[in-house]
Amino acid sequence: MSTVGQSPQTVGYPQARWTLATIREQCDWLRVTSLGGMWQVLKRLQLGLKRGRHYVHSPDPEYAAKLAYVQTCLHFAQTDPDRYVAVYLDEVGYSRQPSLAADYAPVGRQHAPLARRSHHQDTVCRGLGALHPLTGQVCYVQFSTITTRRLVQFYTHLHTMFPHAETIFVIQDNWPVHNHPDVLAALLPQDYPFSPPVSASWKHLYASPLRTGSLPIQMVFLPTYSPWLNPIEKLWRWLKQHLLHLHPHADTFDLLKQRVLDFIRQFEQGSPALLRYVGLLPD
Numbered sequence: 001m002s003t004v005g006q007s008p009q010t011v012g013y014p015q016a017r018w019t020l021a022t023i024r025e026q027c028d029w030l031r032v033t034s035l036g037g038m039w040q041v042l043k044r045l046q047l048g049l050k051r052g053r054h055y056v057h058s059p060d061p062e063y064a065a066k067l068a069y070v071q072t073c074l075h076f077a078q079t080d081p082d083r084y085v086a087v088y089l090d091e092v093g094y095s096r097q098p099s100l101a102a103d104y105a106p107v108g109r110q111h112a113p114l115a116r117r118s119h120h121q122d123t124v125c126r127g128l129g130a131l132h133p134l135t136g137q138v139c140y141v142q143f144s145t146i147t148t149r150r151l152v153q154f155y156t157h158l159h160t161m162f163p164h165a166e167t168i169f170v171i172q173d174n175w176p177v178h179n180h181p182d183v184l185a186a187l188l189p190q191d192y193p194f195s196p197p198v199s200a201s202w203k204h205l206y207a208s209p210l211r212t213g214s215l216p217i218q219m220v221f222l223p224t225y226s227p228w229l230n231p232i233e234k235l236w237r238w239l240k241q242h243l244l245h246l247h248p249h250a251d252t253f254d255l256l257k258q259r260v261l262d263f264i265r266q267f268e269q270g271s272p273a274l275l276r277y278v279g280l281l282p283d
Contacts, residue, residue: 004047060223062194067229069193073169073220078134085162086169086220087130087139091146092236094244094260096253097122101245118250125257127264128154130170131232133280135270137161138235142257148182155186155217171220173230178219181205186213196221231278238277239263 004023008015013022024030024038032038042048060066077086096118103113127142128151139161143150155170162168172178176199184190189212196219222229243263249256267274275281 056225058223058226060225063223063226066194066221066223070171070220070222070229073171073218074133076167077169081134082164083166084169085132085165085167086171087132087158088230088232089128089130089170089172090230090232090236091175092127092129092239093124094127094240094256095122095124096120096250096256098247098250099240099245101241103246113246115246116248116250120251120253123253125253125260127260129232129235129264130154130158131235131274131278132270133231133275136267136272136274136280137270138232138264138267138274140261140264142261146177148177148180151177151180151183152186152215155183155215158217159215165216167216167218169218169220171222171230173227174221174224176202178221184213187215187217187219188213191218192220194221197224231280234278235264235267235274238274 004018008018008022011026015022020035020038020042023042024032024035030038030041032041073084074086076084098115098117100115101113105111105113123144125142125144126146127140128146129138129140131138139154139158141150141154141157158168158170159165174197176197177183179196179198181202190196227233239260243256243259247256249259272281276283
């Protein structure tokens with residue numbers, strides 16, 4: 001039934017969501033005489049009331065072209081792994097204070113699962129990771145903050161992991177720090193064919209030629225506002241579901257950080273299970 005696939009406002013209703021009454025009215029050709037009957041019809045058609053989810057469509061006018069370029073880089077890495085490597089890079093942050101989530105508990109409001117918070121000031125740890133899409137191998141570090149110097153150190157570590165590669169394609173989002181002049185100065189000249197994100201406050205730094213580094217990193221930027229294109233985002237979801245939601249370590253933050261490291265390190269040598277989880281390997 002195509003009716004519920006569009007907004008009620010497109011057919012003259014002022015409301016934002018469909019109700020059984022407006023569906024019955026709009027589909028009068030069904031000759032349903034009651035709201036309960038309308039519900040039964042929808043059930044037979046496998047249509048039901050579902051909770052919505054947040055959604056932002058990428059406004060990038062070069063979305064298709066950038067995605068095609070990403071696929072080209074992945075193709076090089078898959079067909080000629082002796083020369084090319086591709087990884088997905090992303091940052092993650094987690095807090096001393098536990099995040100809220102559902103958990104099993106006795107029925108009744110008085111038995112709700114508790115996110116036990118600390119009296120300490122909330123602090124954040126930030127992780128930086130890269131996922132190899134062919135093996136499931138993960139490279140990961142974490143700090144209180146991620147600076148340009150630490151980003152260059154991470155790229156250097158990637159190079160030591162893949163010393164044979166002539167080019168390492170690092171597929172990442174559009175955080176401007178990724179394209180900071182101090183980062184570019186450590187890398188070989190970049191061949192990315194689209195205009196990368198540049199902070200307005202840094203443009204004067206590009207006025208003079210940048211130093212040329214030696215790291216064989218080629219940065220590949222995803223279309224803007226498109227986190228669904230970065231599979232490592234699902235690794236962070238797994239981390240949050242496994243360790244961070246309702247965690248009991250608000251007063252032992254160092255222990256939580258160590259447990260996060262232990263969780264990520266299980267993927268250091270690669271993992272088919274991780275590839276299946278993030279959608280890069282069929283079940």
